[in-house]
Amino acid sequence: MLHRRITDRFFKYVVHLVSGFSILALGGILLFLFVQGAGPFLAPTAPGIRVVLENIREIEVNGAVYTDVSLIPLPSSVSSFSLRFAGPEGDRILEAEVLAGEKDPKDLIRFTAYAGAELSSPEAAVYTLSYPGLPGLRPKVHFILPEAPYRLVGFLTGPHWRPTYEKVYGILPMILGTILSSLGAILVGVPPALLCGLFLGEFMPHKLAGIARAGIEVLAGIPSVVYGFFGLMVIVPSVKRLFGAPSGNSLLSAVIMLSVMILPTIITITETSIRAVPRSHWEASLALGASKMQTLWFVALPYARSGVIAGVMLGISRAVGETMAVILVAGNSSQLIHSPLDSVRTLTATIALEMGYAQGRHRELLFSIGVVLFALILLLNSAVLYLRRHEEA
Helix, strand or coil, rough: CHHHHHHHHHHHHHHHHHHHHHHHHHHHHHHHHHHHHHHHCCCCCCCCCCCEEEEECCCCCEEEEECCCCCEECCCCCCCCEEEEEECEEEEEEEEEEEECCCCCHCCEEEECCCCCCCEECCCEEEEECCCCCCCCEEEEEEECCCCCCHHHHHHHHHEEECCCEEEEECCCHHHHHHHHHHHHHHHHHHHHHHHHHHHHHHHHHHHHHHHHHHHHHHHHHCHHHHHHHHHHHHHHHHHHCCCCCCCCHHHHHHHHHHHHHHHHHHHHHHHHHHCCCHHHHHHHHHHCCCCCHHHHHHHHCCHHHHHHHHHHCCCCCCCCCCCCHHHHHHHHCCCCCCCCCCCCCCCHHHHHCCCCCHHHHHHHHHHHHHHHHHHHHHHHHHHHHHHHHHHH
């Protein structure tokens, strides 16, 4: 008896420890995501101007000498600065004034001396001075200007996503692309998935149902990139040929691909929920004179509603969060769509395509897209739960 108490207490503490750690880890991840996502709308990109050096080993900035340094932050209170570094024909001098009252970053700096250099602006809020030299070895000085906090309304409703040169971050096309592709997949995929689950759960012979169930479980475990490759080789050319579109990479292809991908999950959970209905319910309904189909629709399905809705919610979450397959078939054009045959880009595709090279505010706003995606999944699942409670009431 004592041994049993010790064992029970030990496993009780283990369960509490693992549960607490899991909750803390999940809370930490969500907190990190929300902090990173909210940063671009609350604070500027930097407190002051940042000087980035390229192919310059030693430089003097306002009297201070820096050696083997690639990034030099200037104080936010600085009103002017002078740079000096060695060149093949003597010292090169660069002088500029900082106009702190200017709200537009492109008017923040006025260069007064940069003899022998070529001034350019490869990106918004970035100035580059390039000095003569061999290709790949030319000395360059980049000035990265601080950007003011971005407007949340412009982020959510902006129709253009140009993160490099113009630094315009509008994700409305991606939000619409995510919602339309997900809703389309739900409308196309959920009805046949439910019917298939009902057929497997009650009408198909047990041996054939076992074989079909094993095949569906295999389909549920196939990596999404394999589905994407199938869509790229089969669905995209079929859409292009059937509708005469200039390209088969479109919203319609994404909807078809996602509807296929959510089938195994919803079928499996629906079939399991139907099999969990007590046999006494079936027997009572049949004894009252109801047919097998009537019993299925009016007795078994309402009893299994909770599990069926859970399967639909998992299907919605997979459709909204799918990345690789959508990247391969959707076309990834960040523009407002006007037809199902237009190219579309989703929120997850934007994060996957650009996180590898994004820097500064661009990278921070990709975290903001993750927050928007989390909120979108939460809203869709909440809508499903609301409809469920409304029907039960």
